[in-house]
Amino acid sequence: xxxxxxxRRRWWALAAVNLAVLAxxxxxxxxSVALPTLARxxxxxxxxxxxxxxxxxxxxxxxxxxxxxxxxxxxRKKVMLGALTLFGAGSAACAGASTPGEFIAARLLLGVAGAxxxxxxxxxxxxxxxxxxxxxxxxxxxAVNFVSLPIGPILGGWLLSRYxxxxxxxxxxxxxxxxxxxxxxxxxxxxxxxxxxxxxAGITTATAALVALTYGLVEAGEAGWSSAAAFSAxxxxxxxxxxxxxxxxxxxxxxSTRRLIDPALLHAGSYTAGVVLQALAILAMFxxxxxxxxxxxxxxxxxxxxxxxxxxxxxxxxxxxxxxxERVARKHGWRLPASAGFVVLAAGLLLGARTDSSSGDAFxxxxxxxAGAGMGLALATAASAALADVSEEQASIGSALMQALxxxxxxxxxxxxxxxxxxxxxxRLDLSQLPPPAAAAVRRGLFSGVEVAERTRSLALLVxxxxxxxxxxxxxxxVSAAVxxxxxxxxxxxxxxxxxxxxxxxxxxxxxDASRP
Numbered sequence: 342x343x344x345x346x347x348x349r350r351r352w353w354a355l356a357a358v359n360l361a362v363l364a365x366x367x368x369x370x371x372x373s374v375a376l377p378t379l380a381r382x383x384x385x386x387x388x389x390x391x392x393x394x395x396x397x398x399x400x401x402x403x404x405x406x407x408x409x410x411x412x413x414x415x416x417r418k419k420v421m422l423g424a425l426t427l428f429g430a431g432s433a434a435c436a437g438a439s440t441p442g443e444f445i446a447a448r449l450l451l452g453v454a455g456a457x458x459x460x461x462x463x464x465x466x467x468x469x470x471x472x473x474x475x476x477x478x479x480x481x482x483x484a485v486n487f488v489s490l491p492i493g494p495i496l497g498g499w500l501l502s503r504y505x506x507x508x509x510x511x512x513x514x515x516x517x518x519x520x521x522x523x524x525x526x527x528x529x530x531x532x533x534x535x536x537x538x539x540x541x542a543g544i545t546t547a548t549a550a551l552v553a554l555t556y557g558l559v560e561a562g563e564a565g566w567s568s569a570a571a572f573s574a575x576x577x578x579x580x581x582x583x584x585x586x587x588x589x590x591x592x593x594x595x596x597s598t599r600r601l602i603d604p605a606l607l608h609a610g611s612y613t614a615g616v617v618l619q620a621l622a623i624l625a626m627f628x629x630x631x632x633x634x635x636x637x638x639x640x641x642x643x644x645x646x647x648x649x650x651x652x653x654x655x656x657x658x659x660x661x662x663x664x665x666x667e668r669v670a671r672k673h674g675w676r677l678p679a680s681a682g683f684v685v686l687a688a689g690l691l692l693g694a695r696t697d698s699s700s701g702d703a704f705x706x707x708x709x710x711x712a713g714a715g716m717g718l719a720l721a722t723a724a725s726a727a728l729a730d731v732s733e734e735q736a737s738i739g740s741a742l743m744q745a746l747x748x749x750x751x752x753x754x755x756x757x758x759x760x761x762x763x764x765x766x767x768x769r770l771d772l773s774q775l776p777p778p779a780a781a782a783v784r785r786g787l788f789s790g791v792e793v794a795e796r797t798r799s800l801a802l803l804v805x806x807x808x809x810x811x812x813x814x815x816x817x818x819x820v821s822a823a824v825x826x827x828x829x830x831x832x833x834x835x836x837x838x839x840x841x842x843x844x845x846x847x848x849x850x851x852x853x854d855a856s857r858p
Contacts, residue, residue: 351474354524354528357519357520357524357527357528358466359462359481359485360516360523361425361428361516361517362458362462362485364513364516365458365459365489366485366489366493367489367496367513368432368510368513371493371496371509372497375497375509379444379506382506383438383440384441385441392448393448396445397449397452399452399556400450400452400453400455401453402551403551403555404456405459405742406543406544406547406551407544407548408457408460409464410543412460412461416530417464417465417468418524418529420457420461421458421462421524421528422521422524422525424454424458425454427453427454428451428454428455428458428513428517429514429517429518429521431448431451432451432513432514432517433511434450435451436507456744458520462482463482465528466479466482469528469529475729477667479721479724479725482724492649495649495650495653496512496649497509497649498648498649499649500512502646542588546584546585546588547585549578550578550581550585552578553575553581554575554579554582555578556574557571557573561575561760611675611729612726612727612728612729613835614726614727614836615726615727615743615836616727616742616746617831617835618726618828618831618832619720619747620746621683621825621831622686622723623720623754624754624757624824625683625690625716625822625825625828626716627754629709629818631762632758632762632817633648633652633655633705634652635787636811636814637651639807639810640698640787640807640811651702651706654705654710654713657710658689658709658710658712659713659714659716659717660717661713661717662682662685662713662715662718662719662721663718663720663721664717665718666717666725667721667725670722674836674837675722675725675726675832675837676832678718678722679719679723679726679832682717682722683825685711687823687825688712689712689714689715690708690821690822692707693708694815695815696811696815696818698807698811715825719825719828719832727743757820758817758821761817762814762816764816765817766810770790770805772784775793779793787806787807787810791806793806794806
């Protein structure tokens with residue numbers, strides 16, 4: 342094939358990979374709007390509903406690092422095809438579940454499959470593209486990831502308002518099939534030249550640590566930081582992290598075994614800085630994803646579909662920020678666009694912190710678009726910096742480590758910002774005229790408080806509940822803005838001023854290391 346043909350195949354392969362990534366991203370958010378329907382259809386308790394979302398998140402985070410090592414050992418294309426197959430099967434199992442236990446088991450399977458898809462997609466991108474083309478491909482990949490977050494509630498709300506709830510999950514099956522065919526035809530097989538032995542001790546301790554930490558953060562977000570279960574899980578996860586470090590140091594002397602974390606990656610300043618900055622960006626922006634759906638439905642009074650459509654300015658901002666990130670970084674280096682992205686993100690969040698109960702759609706659309714643009718620019722630039730010096734040998738492990746740390750940001754953001762929101766909400770409530778059972782119900786949260794106010798026909802209580810939530814939301818957005826400003830400072834100090842002169846994109850056939858003698 343000519344180089345021009347290889348070039349076209351690279352971009353078609355990127356489209357196929359991004360389609361699979363979009364399906365995984367949608368599944369992570371679409372469930373949020375389906376919870377009320379699932380509660381009725383599966384007769385699920387409140388605890389069941391919490392784990393309908395959390396099970397996917399825990400499995401996704403835990404399977405990231407093992408997926409990267411398996412890709413290096415058996416071939417990245419093979420692992421991605423297997424992950425897509427499992428993703429389609431897990432989606433069908435979700436639609437066919439008749440009990441909460443069956444649904445949670447299917448969500449766990451989806452999380453494991455999603456980790457394989459996400460990690461192998463990013464490693465394929467690293468393998469297929471080099472130099473300036475890699476930065477452009479990363480910008481497209483980042484935009485797809487961003488768009489999947491708000492589109493999930495929009496698509497889910499539309500399907501749930503018209504069709505059986507199972508279609509929310511069955512929609513993934515044809516997407517998975519298309520992804521399987523496209524990856525099989527367009528994505529070349531790749532793996533390191535020497536097939537390493539699998540680090541089973543590292544896989545076991547790292548997976549257990551991520552499960553414990555993610556579970557603890559999810560529990561802290563739901564039950565509070567004083568929860569014994571949350572504290573025990575987080576403490577156990579940190580102890581397992583220490584055990585994992587000990588295992589990796591012991592394996593440093595065994596050249597035949599590929600460790601889960603390559604020390605050479607951590608010694609590359611741009612990789613470490615990029616990973617840290619991505620985690621901060623996700624933590625900061627998660628305040629928006631956490632509070633906005635509640636705000637639109639509980640304060641504005643919209644349904645799931647209405648809340649989803651009000652996230653469209655956020656989608657536009659994310660895309661506007663992510664797509665030109667490659668050109669800006671090429672011209673000015675990584676430091677300037679990353680720092681500027683964090684500053685714009687902080688400005689949008691601080692503007693959003695001026696929300697009151699009478700703020701309308703125009704105000705919400707303005708500040709979410711500004712915050713989204715900053716998020717897009719910061720996160721795409723950080724991803725480009727992290728992957729700039731990642732070789733084909735390190736593609737799977739580098740992608741897996743970056744994604745694993747990123748996935749921790751979501752439950753950490755929920756736990757931290759949820760605590761701030763709940764504290765601000767509780768301090769503004771006037772419950773002096775309510776009997777203890779009703780007062781306890783109002784303290785549980787916005788929707789419970791609105792339900793009590795509507796049942797008692799108390800306009801004063803409804804105003805108190807909604808203004809209390811807005812106050813707590815503004816506090817959470819201020820904390821998110823502080824995290825974004827920290828990201829701006831760290832970007833200015835950690836990222837190099839000028840971008841390293843990377844290799845050119847190279848021949849597409851260079852990705853097929855596994856096929857070479």
